[in-house]
Amino acid sequence: MRFEVSERIRSKIPQEDLLVFLEEEFKEVSRSVQRVDQTIEVKSIGTKSLWAAERVSDLRVDSTSITVRNASDGWFVVANVEYRPSKTLWVFVALMGLFLALVGAVIPVVIYDIQKGFVQRTITKRFERVKNKFEQPGIGSIGGSSGIEDLEKLVGLKEKGFITDAEFEGKKKQLLGL
Numbered sequence: 001m002r003f004e005v006s007e008r009i010r011s012k013i014p015q016e017d018l019l020v021f022l023e024e025e026f027k028e029v030s031r032s033v034q035r036v037d038q039t040i041e042v043k044s045i046g047t048k049s050l051w052a053a054e055r056v057s058d059l060r061v062d063s064t065s066i067t068v069r070n071a072s073d074g075w076f077v078v079a080n081v082e083y084r085p086s087k088t089l090w091v092f093v094a095l096m097g098l099f100l101a102l103v104g105a106v107i108p109v110v111i112y113d114i115q116k117g118f119v120q121r122t123i124t125k126r127f128e129r130v131k132n133k134f135e136q137p138g139i140g141s142i143g144g145s146s147g148i149e150d151l152e153k154l155v156g157l158k159e160k161g162f163i164t165d166a167e168f169e170g171k172k173k174q175l176l177g178l
Contacts, residue, residue, distance in 0.1 A: 001083050001084060002080065002082055004081065005078075005079040006077065007076075008074065008075070008076055009076075010074040012074065013075075015075065018075055019038065022066055026040065026042045026045070031044035032044065038067065038068065041063070041065055041066075042066065043064075061083075061085070061086045062082065065079070066078070067080075150175050151175060154168060154171055
């Protein structure tokens with residue numbers, strides 16, 4: 001990308017003095033400043049002001065040519081800038097894409113873990129139902145209790161929801177010897 005920045009300087013200062021002053025100004029805020037005849041070549045503007053700005057500047061490459069032209073009431077200063085992303089930016093973009101892809105991969109893992117918990121809880125509930133069905137005294141074996149007591153316990157299990165209607169009917173037939 002190319003762009004231009006210009007400014008009119010209304011002063012009778014000699015051109016050479018203006019060029020020297022501009023050169024010194026850009027040395028304070030750039031990685032490189034070089035004078036070639038009446039043009040100032042500047043690289044990486046904004047890199048000396050703050051450490052953070054210097055790190056951010058690694059994401060772009062800029063090259064600026066500053067020229068000073070004569071105007072009726074002074075000087076016309078023009079900076080032609082070539083500005084483009086650096087290789088570092090493209091690496092950063094690629095890494096961010098990878099990061100986002102990894103974050104995107106976390107979502108299915110979270111869903112997977114939630115589903116795993118659901119399956120685990122469902123199995124646990126089923127096991128509790130089976131345990132409650134077969135660990136009740138007198139159910140499953142008639143020893144020591146009457147058939148009526150077994151049927152009453154069976155009805156209680158059904159009412160509490162520990163056994164299904166089909167399980168109730170099957171066990172009832174077994175207790176009644178049908």
